[in-house]
Amino acid sequence: MSSQRFTPTLNDVAQQAGVSTATVSRCLNSPERVIESTRNKVFEAINSLGYSPNFGARVMAARRTNTIGAIIPTMENAIFARGLQAFQEELRMQGYTLLVASSSYQQDIEEEQIRSLVARGADGLLLIGHDRKSDICQFLETQDVPALVAWTHDATARLPSIGFDNRKSMQALATHVLEMGHRRIGVISADTNTNDRARLRVEGIRDACRVAHLNPDALQIIQTTYGIESGAKAFAELISGPNHPTAIMCGNDVLAVGAMKQARDMAIDVPKDVSITGFDDIELARVVTPALTTVHVPHRDMGRRAAQTLINMVVSKTAVSSVELSTDTCLRGSLAPPPAP
Amino acid sequence: MSSQRFTPTLNDVAQQAGVSTATVSRCLNSPERVIESTRNKVFEAINSLGYSPNFGARVMAARRTNTIGAIIPTMENAIFARGLQAFQEELRMQGYTLLVASSSYQQDIEEEQIRSLVARGADGLLLIGHDRKSDICQFLETQDVPALVAWTHDATARLPSIGFDNRKSMQALATHVLEMGHRRIGVISADTNTNDRARLRVEGIRDACRVAHLNPDALQIIQTTYGIESGAKAFAELISGPNHPTAIMCGNDVLAVGAMKQARDMAIDVPKDVSITGFDDIELARVVTPALTTVHVPHRDMGRRAAQTLINMVVSKTAVSSVELSTDTCLRGSLAPPPAP
DNA sequence: GTCACCAATGTAAGCGCTTACATCATCATT
């Protein structure tokens, strides 16, 4: 019960218990290898000293951490939340700890975070999307840290991925929109240069146009950042131009919800005057009025399987192949035929 | 360009560059102390080897990490997202890295995460709320890791806090509700046993009742978990009882939005038939129809100031005093006088 | 009684890094 500031070490515990440091270490790591009476003495000492092992030292000596790192573009909205929560729950169950960092959708920050988590001894990494410089992949290979990409699927990419086909999923939704009779389509997307999910989703819409013999270049596309306010602003812009779209397809639900809010503020009726669609099917989609037509992504399943896959990669040190999950188109109230001309 | 799996160390770099390990270390930590020509040689070696410092070793030798840990109850919804994002941005600006862990609103998991982050060398910790066992506070003191509590304010608590008065804020909102004429009030709250914010908010409603000479025990309170679906379910329960409330006050916006969704599904008009209020003023609140009456919490400001305060604690190793931020009541469409009897 | 064997514990060598201190060259000052 000394009140001085002093952090007890393994050595202190050993002395207090009258054993060697090796024995204390064994008590902590493989208790069955030390006889009960000794073990009791040691744990008594540990408690009375308030000892807690130093992680850094431990890692250095044992060279593994049971830690998985995840770097997501943002924590600010719910896109990644559900999947990540499932990811973490599964990891916990298997005895791993999750460390999360966010990159604010910026490649250089992501790179910095990757290095930081690797340096901290992450045994494996979960990343979002395939858009990153190849030297950082090289770095991961050199360091021998397995990495898994989620939220997208690309069997040809350098890193294995577990996710869905953003392009195909969006094409399916766009096909519905076109079949309803819409011909002037607006798109609100995130930056397609640095965000492969956004890029692929836009490509999916273009694919659908081609199939329907429409000129994909006629799409009115606005690129912005993910966020409700951005969606609102982009909607206002699209809708106030001449020849404005009768359907606005958004790169995700957050943008779509922003668009719907703006529509309401401008007294534009959804879906009578204009249809709006999203992507992700986060909880939000069912909360707004009318409910949002969107693409359902199996976030929890993806998160759980990502955890299993990544642990597998870490443990077996072998490569795994990419997994494609399927999505569903969710038709809800925000999509209807275009108004009569 | 060797392809074998081998992680280069400081020593390898030193040899490759023909200098001592000390010089390499200096290049990394205080480059101005190394002459340019040497520095170039070293960085060349670093790049050609793909060297990346080992964090554990570094921490052990230098005994600080420039890392701040945060443990939040959940990542699953947006309650903590905005504040945490601001927290992280401020930390980054000051050269600190943020590590986030989540506790799923469970005390024992929180404790485990605290130990884990401390063991990983977090220089300081951000925690949410004051409800935790005292031995874990003792642990933090022994380990000499400063911790700051956010999302609530309590000048008398053991740990310093930066936040707002949950009780007073909710009382202010409840007073509005009562002034509008509501007499039968329902409450949807998170678990008040383990969540001090939830407890204080309910207390605030009771305070308002007392002031209005109403019996606080007449409140119809349902405790549930935070989540849209939970809110919906609780709403259905409250509304279908006899003598059902004319106003339902929710512990946060997420619950409130769930309640509104359920109202819509049950064809109950908000606010004509029943009023609904939230707490937090997350983006969601302005997206639903009608917009949600709630308490505005200055999340970003709180996050930013928490970062500054915590860094200050870490650097100066001195205690700081708690800071109280003020909240605003946001009156929006979801609150109206009760229907005529 | 001797020996081999085994379980319990101790000894000590690192793990990769930082940093106090020592060394050495350089250069302005006297």
Added chain:
DNA sequence: AATGATGATGTAAGCGCTTACATTGGTGAC
């Protein structure tokens, strides 16, 4: 030319832990 600053670099001692290997003493087989 001798002196002392000054700045650049090297030397080596840990940081707290794990673990291969060494030691010890007790067991049962012969």
